[in-house]
Amino acid sequence: MTQEKAREYARLGRNLFLTGPAGSGKTYLLNAVIEDAKSSGKKVAVTASTGIAATHIGGTTIHSWSGIGIADSFTPYQLDALMQKEHLFKRFKNTDVLIIDEISMFDAARVDMVDRVMRMIRGIQAPFGGVQVIFCGDFFQLPPITRGSAPVRFAFEAEVWQQMTDMVICYLDTVHRQDENDPLLKILSEMRLGNLSESALEDIQSRVGEVLPDHITPTRLYTHNVDVDALNDKELAQLSGKHQVFHMQSTGKKDDVALLKKYCMAPEELHLKIGAAVMCVKNNPKEGYVNGTLGTVIGFGPGSVSVQTAEGKEIEVYHDSWAIEHDGVRKAQIMQIPLRLAWAITVHKSQGMTLDDVVVDLSKSFTPGMGYVALSRVRSLSGLYIQGINQNALRVDDRVQKQDAWFRELSKAAE
DSSP states (O other): HHHHHHHHHHHTTEEEEOHHHHHHSSHHHHHHHHHHHTTTTEEEEESSSSSHHHHTTOEEHHHHHHTTTTTTTHHHHHHHHTTTHHHHHHHHTTSSEEEOOOGGOOHHHHHHHHHHHHHHHOOOGGGGGOOEEEEOTTTTOOOOOOTOOOOOGGGGGHHHHHOOTEEEEEEOOOOOOTTTTTTHHHHHHHHHOOOOHHHHHHHHHTTTTTOOTTTTOOEEEEEEHHHHHHHHHHHHHOSSSSEEEEEEEEEHHHHHHHHHHHOOSSEEOOOOOOOEEEOSSSSSSTTTTTTTOOEEEEEEEEEEEEEEESHHHHHHHHOOOEEEEEEEEEEEEEEOOOOESEEEHHHHHHTTTTTTTTEEEEOOOOOOTTTHHHHBSOOOOGEEEEEEEEETOOOOOOHHHEEEEEHHHHHHHOO
């Protein structure tokens, strides 16, 4: 489906699921849909399943917005307590459109919980209390995190999802991230179909142990935080020269500030030296960078950092802000230089980024979708360097494959 057709459905007030492969323009479309709705005078609640995704679209987490918090079920007492919360009553009554981004990481039980609370507080028995709902995401990305050995249940398995028979599936199938002739595009397409050909496997194998050219400083993706922190600290310590520290500033309610700090990718204390590998963690096309732009620190100004990007362009990175807004009111804000050390990051944190050169270690992959996320971050096969890989790395969930084929059919029917 084209982006314009999807926007048309959104303007008509239809419930939507915006989906498609990594790099197909989902976030761009979602931002356009949000702007369209706001311009027409609608009150839009912008949320996401994770804090990182929420900061990318200037929203809050669905857990926080809906009042369900981290619970994965309600007791009658808890539900009754939520019903008494005046701020939720006002919020739900004043919402025309609910956006939930990165829906792949929001499990079925919680989707149903949000639906239940909204129906009860709004007093309308339609899905989500009659509010227009726009889901966005790709179920091939990382799945919901479950506690203990509980099986993963995807959002499309929620009761309310089955009830939303009028929901339009908008499947974007044109990928802008990779060149259409690049072998990586074929690999990713085949992973989605669950049918990796011999030639695709050979292409992947050809990148295992590939030697990195001297002039390239890649981003290293690891599956575990401990590996990321160890490498970044080690690399920074090896640089000589003056150590600069930038401290995050904050205003607003303590709990909201804590949430922003937890999920914003800029650290509370940013430790830098000239020569440090860094990554921009916010979009600012005006200044010449986007979330995921890589570079090297070449100098410091008053309240700014000079960075030479991987493309050789010099940019100046100034303090920027992240905010939590509820019902159009700014509740909390943090300010920091939007950079982080980037010799390494986790696969989880790379979701939503576009990178030029990636060294990835998938030898400890533990969940389906991890390999797909890691491989789909990079622009081309030649920019991919695989250190290690295990059997889990290329796995995707069978239910997701089956559902994806159905989504494609439904989207075609709606064109």
